[in-house]
Amino acid sequence: GNDDEWRIVSPDGWYAESPRWVGADSVVWSASNGREVTGVYMSPVSAAAAGSNTTAPRRVAWRNALDVNVPLDSSGDTLVYAQLERRDAYITRSDLYRRNGTREIQLTRGARLTQPDARHDGSIVAVQLAANASRLVRVSADGEVITPFTADRKGERWADPRWSPNGSEVVAVQLLPSGVQRVVVLDVTGQLRRVMSGGRGVFASPSFTPDGGRLVWASDASGSMQLETARRGAVTVVDTMSWLREDGLPTQASAVSTAVYEPTVSPDGRQVVALVQRGDGFHVAVAPLDTAGPPVRRTWYSSSARGASRAPANADSLRIDSLPSRKYSAKPMLWPRYWLPLVGEGRTGGATYGVASSGEDILGRHVWDASLLREPTLGETDGSLSYRYAGLGMPITGVSFTQEWDGTFMVRNDSGAALGLVARKRRFLTLSNTYIVPRIRWTASATVGLQYEMRDFKADADSVLGPADSGVRLGTRYPSFFFNSSYSTARLALRGVSIEEGFSISQSTSYRWLEDNPETGSFRSVLSARGFVPLNLPGYARHVLAVRGAAAWADTRTRTEFTVGGTSGVATELLPGVAVGDPARAFPVRGTAPGVQRGARVVGGTVEYRAPLVMFSRVPSPLTVYSDRLSFALFSDAARAWCPAALRSNTTVCLPNGVRDGWLASAGAELVLDVAVQYDAPLRLRVGSAVPYAAPVGVSRKGAFYVTLGGYF
Structure with a gap:
């Protein structure tokens, strides 16, 4: 049938595959429609009106991939x-x-x-x-x-097998090594009985009519994918050559302006369901089965290629398969192939200059990256070097070394008098093993590792470093071990503005001690959970209700605090030397300053409503910026940090008793724009405003406007 004869069953478009009849008046198919995670759908054909379907198909189940669903x-x-x-x-x-x-x-x-x-x-x-x-x-x-x-x-390859109605034969597509494809009929032992059609082209999805006397398939032999049909012929005759003769041409059963794929004939033999291609993707559609169309004119491929039924001696697939093998070596792929110039900021605000590079072999067994930045005025160097080895399968082993000059601090004597400024250099040596158990519907991971932190100090005047045995002069060393784990079922659709289904839970636990005094060792642990519920409201994607909760605990010997406040995001270099965004924070409260509270115990959470606004098709711009979609979020954050009585004298970890003590909570809204400055490097830009509605004395309630990168959670 032509365009006017096809009645649309699935209104969504995007990706669909393998429609099949369920009874006499319904069809089932698998689809990824952009709004929902890939699944199987069902709809009555009677609901399809000419050109559209006002009744939404019923989602039956989740699927891991687009493939055939065969009703029994x-x-x-x-x-x-x-x-x-x-x-x-x-x-x-x-x-x-x-x-x-x-x-x-x-x-x-x-x-x-x-x-x-x-x-x-x-x-x-x-x-x-x-x-x-x-x-x-x-x-x-x-x-x-x-x-x-x-x-x-x-x-040799095979595709799209289908039983005959009485179960005595199978029709399938055979791809020969020569590149010729054929629609063939086999008996129940797998012996070739008839070749219906073929040539150098695409032949797909053949199936029988309910009486077994005719076959229907899709082919691009006429120039675009259209339906073709031919009679099965006498079942008592083995016929493997008639497809090479011009008198054996099938007839064309469709003439749509785009393309038709994967046909299946209805149980009464009068209709065919198939995929019709439109500008917004593939739609499941039905039309009357046309068995009286014109003969297929094979003008798209040369007729001489149609008869090439034997594979040449040097067919590419056979030749590649017979080449001698050599031992795999990753070394040629790991040499630096680029140098990226870097410009950064040193601890005193001066510019730093350096380069970065990385390497990875094609199998992903070896991965390394390195960066080096130098502050020429102070003579200070920041840098990192990391290496990951996956040759064992599991675990994935990682080792890294980083160095950073991260701050300038005032040193005071026992009476509180200022002695001068010192600069701190921190170096971290980390070794870890990561175990991953990935599944399509869930993923679990665990990481165990060791870390050695070295803190050293320098000052313009040697006297500022104190006596020979002072910690500032000698530096400090902190060995630690850590264990991180996670479990997640979170997922999203192709057009989703957020993770929209499932949940995730993760924890991080570490134990750190002062090298010269093991009795100073302390534990700290952070536990977080996230849940997502889709809301089927209007828009190009589903709306989402997202909930997050987190808690952290450190024992009474801790030397490091947890902090509350600020905006959580992703800090990244938008362009070399142009750093934007906020770091990821475990206990953010948007609309307040970072670190406005600190302590050894923290709880916090967020409730957020996320909704789609616009999916861009064209955004005029003088700059090369790829704009994808726009959404918004309404949210409320809350968190609180405190210290137990045994820790309140530790002013490094805890605020003085009663200072900024109490819950912080804010509410606000965000506009979220998904863009890419480089085509294959997506960025999420968040512009928002939040105002605290609960805060202790000493915390401003004026609120804040912010711009950051990355997802919130």
């Missing part, structure tokens, strides 16, 4: 499908599943199966992927037995 009954409650799952951090496999009601059962494990189709007795035919090849296999209804259905030939 007319209700759609039982489906067989393939989807991806990660077996570990480096291996992803596609396997078969069966859904019974709301229960999901995995039938195979690590079998590399995709594009299944199920027969009336439950027997499954599917594509099994291999190195430089694929083949058809039969899978028992319970997934326990997998039997090859076609030969395993290097360079």
Whole structure:
């Protein structure tokens, strides 16, 4: 049918795949429509009006990938499908599943199966992927037995198998090593019975009509993907050559202005459901099945290429597969290939100058990066060097060294008199092992590590450093160990303005002590949790209600405080030497100053409502700035820090008793703009204002306007 004859079933567009009939009047398909996480949808065909569908399809379940969903009954409650799952951090496999009601059962494990189709007795035919090849296999209804259905030939691939209505044949697409594709019919033993069509082109998604007497598929032989159809022919005759003769041409069954994919004929044989391409993506649509169209005119590809049915001796896939192998070496890929100039700011405000570089091998086993900055007036050097090794699989081992001149401090004697200024240099040597257990629907990780912190000081006058045994003159050393872990089910759709489903929980615990005095050791721990609930309100993406809670605790021997206040974001270099944004903070309260409270105990949280505003299609600008989408957020932050009685005399960690003691809470709004200064480096710009509505004496309630980068949480 032409454009006017197709009735749209799915209004959303974006990505859709593999529509199938459920009973006589409904269809099911998998889709990623941008508003929701990839899933399977169902809709009655009767709800489709000419050109559009005013009834929203019903979302049936979440899916890990776009693949076929095969109904096993007319209700759609039982489906067989393939989807991806990660077996570990480096291996992803596609396997078969069966859904019974709301229960999901995995039938195979690590079998590399995709594009299944199920027969009336439950027997499954599917594509099994291999190195430089694929083949058809039969899978028992319970997934326990997998039997090859076609030969395993290097360079040969198969796709889109479908059972005939009586279960005696299978139709599929065969891709020969020569580049020729064919629509072929096989018997139940896998023997070739008939070649329906083929050539150097794209042939996809063949299926039988309900009476088994005709086949329908999609092909670009006429210049764009359109439906084609031909009669099956006599089942008692083996015919593998008629597709090469001009009198065996199929007829064209569609003439849309764009393209049509993945057809399936209705149970009554009168309609076909397929994917119709539009400007906003792929839509599921239905139209009458046209079996009286004109013969397909193969003008897009040369006719001589159509008959190339044998693979040449030097087919690319076979030639590459037969090349001699050599031992893998990462060294040539790890040499510095670029030098990025850096401009920064030293501890006294003077400019620092330096370079940065990095390297990574193609397998990701070895990764390093380094930077070096020099302050020429003071002669001070900041720098970092890190290396990550993933050759063991798990754990991923990391080692890093950093040095920074981070501040200038006044030194006083025992009577409080000022002696002078000292500069502090901090160096960190860190060794860690990270364990990751990734799955598509959840991820868990754990990191254990050791860190050695070295603090040294210098002064213009030697007397400022104090006596020979003073800590300022000798410096201090802080060994520590740490353990971090996390678990997350958080996820978002393609057009999402925020993580919109699931939750995450993480913790960080460390123990640090003064090297010369192990009795000074102290524990500190931070626990945080986040939850996200989608709201199906109007807009290009779903609205989100986001909640965050965090708590921190340190024992009474701690020498480092937790702080409350300020805005949390991401500090980054927008351009070399142009640093913007705020650091990530565990206990921010927007509208207050950073560090307005401090203590050894902290609790805090946020409630935030996030909503889409505009998804840009074109934003005129004299600068090369890629604007993507605009959203806004309404929020309320709250937090409080305090010290137990045993720590109140420690003025380094705690504020004096009663000073700025109490809850801080603020409310405000943000505009969030997703942009990219460089095409492949996205940035999230947040412009907001917040006003405290609860604050102790000594904390300003004037509020603040701020601009920062990165997500809040």
